[in-house]
Amino acid sequence: MIIQPRTRGFICLTAHPDGAAQHIKNQIEYVKSKGKIADGPKKVLVIGASTGFGIASRISAAFGSDAATIGVFFEKPATEGKLGTAGWYNTAAFEKEAQAAGLYAKSINGDAFSDEIKQQTIELIKKDLGQVDLVVYSLASPRRTHPKTGVQHASVLKPIEKPFTDKTVDFHTGVVSDITINPVELEDDINNTVAVMGGEDWKFWIEDLKAAGVLAEGVKTVAYSYIGPELTYPIYRNGTIGRAKDNLEATVPAINALLADINGVSYVSVNKALVTQSSSAIPVVPLYISLLYKVMKEKGIHEGTIEQMQRLFAERLYNNSDLQLDEKGRIRVDDLEMREDVQQEVAELWKKATTENLEEISDIQGYRNDFFQLFGFNFDEIDYEKDTNEVVPVPSIG
Numbered sequence: 001m002i003i004q005p006r007t008r009g010f011i012c013l014t015a016h017p018d019g020a021a022q023h024i025k026n027q028i029e030y031v032k033s034k035g036k037i038a039d040g041p042k043k044v045l046v047i048g049a050s051t052g053f054g055i056a057s058r059i060s061a062a063f064g065s066d067a068a069t070i071g072v073f074f075e076k077p078a079t080e081g082k083l084g085t086a087g088w089y090n091t092a093a094f095e096k097e098a099q100a101a102g103l104y105a106k107s108i109n110g111d112a113f114s115d116e117i118k119q120q121t122i123e124l125i126k127k128d129l130g131q132v133d134l135v136v137y138s139l140a141s142p143r144r145t146h147p148k149t150g151v152q153h154a155s156v157l158k159p160i161e162k163p164f165t166d167k168t169v170d171f172h173t174g175v176v177s178d179i180t181i182n183p184v185e186l187e188d189d190i191n192n193t194v195a196v197m198g199g200e201d202w203k204f205w206i207e208d209l210k211a212a213g214v215l216a217e218g219v220k221t222v223a224y225s226y227i228g229p230e231l232t233y234p235i236y237r238n239g240t241i242g243r244a245k246d247n248l249e250a251t252v253p254a255i256n257a258l259l260a261d262i263n264g265v266s267y268v269s270v271n272k273a274l275v276t277q278s279s280s281a282i283p284v285v286p287l288y289i290s291l292l293y294k295v296m297k298e299k300g301i302h303e304g305t306i307e308q309m310q311r312l313f314a315e316r317l318y319n320n321s322d323l324q325l326d327e328k329g330r331i332r333v334d335d336l337e338m339r340e341d342v343q344q345e346v347a348e349l350w351k352k353a354t355t356e357n358l359e360e361i362s363d364i365q366g367y368r369n370d371f372f373q374l375f376g377f378n379f380d381e382i383d384y385e386k387d388t389n390e391v392v393p394v395p396s397i398g
């Protein structure tokens with residue numbers, strides 16, 4: 001079929017398999033261009049492995065360190081007449097490239113919050129790898145069915161104490177307007193968001209993997225967090241999602257205790273703000289990102305997800321010397337985003353930003369480009385008028 005982008009708000013309903021494959025190829029090329037990661041991971045489990053930071057982590061491990069990878073995700077397969085989701089096509093392309101490079105790669109498509117998928121993953125590790133030496137936890141989801149209680153938790157993106165009013169942008173049209181987001185009315189909203197995006201499921205994974213004996217001596221595990229600038233605090237770090245991130249970060253000591261007898265260690269890495277399917281859903285943040293991109297590109301310090309994850313692996317997790325952590329024990333690869341000169345310039349642009357000057361003072365074009373590339377669109381190499389086969393299997397799944 002002819003596959004073109006079709007959007008509804010911050011969601012793109014279509015995805016292009018050849019474009020997704022190009023996206024994966026570009027990321028692999030980048031990782032290869034940086035050379036091998038010294039003493040990198042060898043057997044890696046990535047939970048949330050199909051898009052965003054997760055696929056970039058998987059590519060960094062595989063092509064930066066020749067790692068065997070198992071990826072867990074929740075995507076829609078491609079079938080006759082029905083497009084698969086972007087993460088499906090990403091994985092199809094990744095597995096194909098991994099196979100061609102002689103690297104083990106298998107995937108599991110299902111609800112990572114469930115006990116069943118955890119057990120299925122454990123069986124696969126036992127059968128094929130024996131143990132894993134790195135577990136990346138990169139889930140981002142709007143909901144979670146709790147495996148012990150059966151309760152369905154839905155996360156919300158809201159401030160906590162008072163209404164928050166600030167600028168936001170519709171990144172399709174470039175219209176900048178004020179938005180007011182009312183605070184949570186019920187403590188339940190906070191609890192539900194923590195249940196979905198907090199650290200409990202990460203801990204459940206590590207508990208199950210440990211009990212099954214599939215974690216190697218010296219195993220590392222990392223989960224991803226975000227802080228960002230003060231201007232997004234009300235909606236992000238001090239909002240419901242921030243409470244979930246606080247909870248995720250507070251899970252580190254408990255996981256370290258679980259791993260102590262096998263000399264394992266857990267980390268939270270605070271990553272840079274980037275265009276992903278998850279971040280485009282957060283009000284206010286897309287305008288911040290488009291100003292941030294402008295400033296960071298001008299300074300020559302812009303990074304995408306693959307640059308971030310390659311650097312996390314090569315210069316933080318596997319740097320062979322003392323790992324620098326912040327006062328709360330976190331890895332920081334948002335260091336360039338949070339640089340004072342960067343934040344000051346973004347704050348000045350923020351005050352000025354209007355619909356009229358947006359194209360000029362921000363990198364809204366770069367935002368849009370990244371957004372469409374998440375779904376395999378906007379690649380020069382791809383002919384989007386061409387009839388394309390929508391049925392692309394993930395080799396290990398079918």
Ligand code: NAD
Pocket residue numbers: 047048049050051052053054072073074075087110111112113138139140141224225226270271272273274275276277278279
């Ligand atoms: P993303 O939406 O691109 O990726 C989410 C992944 O989770 C996908 O692989 C998806 O298939 C998987 N997933 C979702 N629900 C699932 C389920 N029930 N079972 C199995 N898999 C499921 O998101 P992302 O932006 O890469 O986010 C990953 C992590 O990075 C999150 O913790 C996020 O908060 C964090 N982070 C994001 C940013 C940013 O700017 N995007 C910045 C810092 C940290």
Ligand code: NA
Pocket residue numbers: 048049050051052053054055138139140
């Ligand atoms: Na991810």
